[in-house]
Amino acid sequence: MAKSKAETPLPDLTDPQYYFNRELSWLEFNDRVLHEALDERTPLLERLKFMAIFSSNLDEFFMVRVAGLQQQVEANVTKLTPDGRDPLQQLQDISDRLRPMIKKQDEHFEKVLRGLLAEKGIHILNYIDLNVEQRTYLQKFYEDHVFPVLTPLAVDPGHPFPYISNLSLNLAVVVREPDTEDELFARIKVPKVLPRFVQLPKQLGVHDEQKKPAVWTGIPLEQIISHHLESLFPGMTIEQCYPFRITRNADIAVEEDEADDLLLAIQKELRKRKRGGSVVRMEIDESASDQIREMLMREMKLEEKNVHQIKGLLGLGDLMSFMSLPLPNLKDSKWTPIVPPPFQRYRESEDTENVLSPEEKSESFFGEIRKSDLLVHHPYHSFSATVQEFIELAAIDPKVLAIKMTLYRTSGDSPIINALINAAEHGKQVAVLVELKARFDEENNIVWARKLEKAGVHVVYGLVGLKTHTKTALIVRQEEDKIHRYVHIGTGNYNPKTANLYTDLGLFSCREELGADLTDLFNFLTGHSRQRSYRKLLVAPVSLRDRMIVLIQRERDRALKGEKAYIIAKMNALVDPSIIKTLYEASQAGVKIDLIIRGICCLRPGLEGISDNIQVISVIGRFLEHSRIFYFYNNGEEEIYMGSADWMQRNLDRRVEAVVPIDNPHIFQELKQFLDLMLADNRQAWELQPDGHYIQRRPEGKEDEISTHETLMAMALKSSNVT
Structure with missing residues (x-):
């Protein structure tokens, strides 16, 4: 007799078949980045940019993720990921997925983009294509600018194999001694102090049929070096020369519990990184001989699986340099962030005679925040006229008593840093939590943290066992007989450069509850407070995980009662197994769930009986989606939260994060409206399939094209009355 529905056993939602692998999901994200380079709708130089981003992303992926997996294999770690893979299996699957992607990139650059660039007057030539005049010029250029910088390093019994630095481009050279016929090996490092692509003078460049010179004509630096090797090895016969490039383990591991001084511990580890850890990848020209490849593998202790043979140029991340060419017709249309209307009201207009004093500006600026909570959305809204101005005005405002901030990443010449120094010099209490463990920004963070300390700023270097990832600022201002606290709670770093590239949200508020919460949070970050509850904020690792699970379960309970239930969550990555399991349970109960996940997504949508009601999209375009927003229908009493945290174990358990409810x-x-726009996107959106692949949406029939980024730029212009 068949079992009744009630007797049918429920599926085990922890079964590995219901989870995608984190690393493979990241590769799918990077493949979507590569697609922007292949997409004919993308302006030509932007295609080069995306090709460069794809390569740079892979460099970091190998330096951190692949390096970590290799260390686990070497340590005989066999722990399985939620999708059921051990480290060795992950490495194999990464290789299987990645190699076709790299081949696709190389072939597209060589067979498609080079030709399209030439049609637009950008000629990246090979040395073999040069005429006599061009070769004569490059020989002089080599003698004057390149040869003095080069240092060939021989390998023989008296010269051990040289250390090869991380991400360096090199030439492997085999020379023959004419008298003895002995073959000898040498390595030449392609110097980074010179441009990777050397431009020829206009008169020596390619000319079109009307004899008009090309916009840019040049050649890769390594080819100039390889065709002038006789000057480095006089009297020797050049037998072989092939470019190769290596990637080393560059992650930092600090035993914080054993470090008396976190700053000194990080500095020590940075010195190790500069030298680099073990080699995790070698890229080499596919025409390289077995002799060269095997010798390099032997000396750097590599196996065949660590070697990537490249057909064409190595290190395509250097293509980013072509974005500096003055060819606006080959790039995205220029975008200048607008100043949101509330922040325009106090600014000087060109046709007014009334020039506001700094005190009047400050009074007007903070007055706008007192009236109502304000939202800024970068890069559509100006960072300098909002967030930066918030700090700069506070620095010189005589009514401001204190400024407190968290800084995870910022630019080295950041006006935010200068404003904080200015505030300290004006006698204000300034406290800044600097996260020294912000990967690949550790050295920059140390430099400007020291600068802040010298100016009298109270600098705290993070918490033991936790990264401080929250994006928060607190201004304490004396107004008449009362102190007001002004807050900024955001999703992005206080970095004016990335604010033009990343999409991020920021909330300004003068609400007492938020000011009190941030005061408690900063006391937790700078003192010995162990705050466990907050009035409004959801804070990791204290309350964020539990509250998010409760909110998802609340929608599940509504659906079980037959009520409408709906969740929208936008973030960079969804990895946490506990959150995924809770989402599966909500889907099984009938909750409609729309997930907007830019990068890694370990949840499998569209599985019958598991995730039928879950849709996952990824939006990739001219800006990097970085904001985090969480929407819950709540039986019509809708709630929205925004903040700094993704749904990953590290964000929920090992980082200090802040997520704020939106009450305005x-x-x-x-x-x-923003979430609905992204869900309707049919230009930049990709839909995740149950098998882990993504399909890009395209307008159907006469359907209008909807691009999130283009639409939001148009909306920003309209809101500011700019035509």
């Missing part, structure tokens, strides 16, 4: 009805509707 206008801002609520603005964020809901």
Whole structure:
């Protein structure tokens, strides 16, 4: 007799078949980045940019993720990921997925993009294509600018195999001694102090049929070196020369519990990184002889699986340099962030005679925040006229008593840093938590943290066992007989450069509850406070995980009662197994779930009986989606939260994060409209399939094209009355 529905056993939602592998999901994200380089709708130089980003992303992936997996294999770690793979299996699957992607990139650059660039007057030539005049010029260029910098390093019994630095481009050279016929090996490092692509003078460049010179004509530096090797090895016969490039383990591991001084511990580890750890990848020209490849593998202790044979140029991340060419017709249209209307009201207009004093500017600026919560959305809204101005005005405002901030990443010449120094010099209490463990920004963070300390800023270097990832600022201001606290709670770093590239949200508020919460949070970050509850904020690792699970379960319970239930969550990555399991349970109960996940997504959508009601999209375009927003229908009493945290174990358990509920009805509707726009996108959106692959949406029939980034730029212009 068949079992009744009630007797049918429920599926085990922890079964590995219901989870995608984190590393393979990241590779799918990078493949979507590569697609922008292949997409004919992308302006030509932007295609080069995306090709460069794809390569740079892979460099970091190998330096950190692949390096970590290799260390686990060497340590005989066999722990399985939620998708059921051990480290060795992950490495094999990464290789199987990645090699076709790299081949696709190389072939597209060589067979498609080079030709398209030439049609637009950008000629990246090979040395073999040069005429006599061009070769004569490059020989002089080599003698004057390149040869003095080069240092060939021989390998023989008296010269051990040289250390090869991380991400360096090199030439492997075999020379023959004419008298003895002995073959000898040498390595030449292609110097980074010179441009990777050397431009020829206009008169020696390619000319079109009308004899008009090309916009740019040049050649890769390594080819100039390889065709002038006789000057480095006089009297020797050059037998072989092939470019190769290596990637080393560059992750930093600090035993914080054993470090008396975290700053000194990080500095020590940075010195190790500069030298680099073990080699995790070698890229080499596919025409390289077995002799060269095997010798390099032997000396750097590599196996065949660590070697990537490249057909064409190595190190395509250097293509980013072509974005500096003055060819606006080959790039995305220029975008200048607008100043949101509330922040325009106090600014000087060109046709007014009334020039506001700094005190009047500050009074007007903070007055706008006192009236109502304000939302800024970068890069559509100006960072300098909002967030930066918030700090700069506070620095010189005589009514401001204190400024407190968290800094995870910022630019080295950041006006934010200068404003904080200015504030300290004006006698204000300035406290800054600097996260020294922000990967690949550790050295920069140390430099400007020292600068802040010298100016009298109270600098705290993070918490033991936790990274401080929250994006928060608190201004304490004396107004008449009362102190007001002004807050900025964001999703992105206080970095004016990335604010033009990353899409991020920021909430300004003067609400007492948020000011009190941030005061408690900063006391937790700088003192010995062990705050366990907050009035409004959801804080990791204290309350964020539990509250998010409760909110998902609340929608599940509504659906089980037959009520409408709906969740929208936008973030960079969804990895946490506990959150994924809770989402599966909500889907099984009938909750409609739309996930907007830019990068890694370990949840499998569209599985019958498991995730039928879950849709996952990824939006990739001219800006990097970076904001995090969480929407819950709540039986019509809708709620929206925004903040710094992804749904990953590290964000929920090992980082300090802050997520804020949106209480202002206008801002609520603005964020809901933004989420609806992304869900309707049919230009930049990709839909995740049950098998782990993504399919890009395209307009069907006469359907209008909807691009999130283009639409939001148009909306920003309209809101500011700019035509």
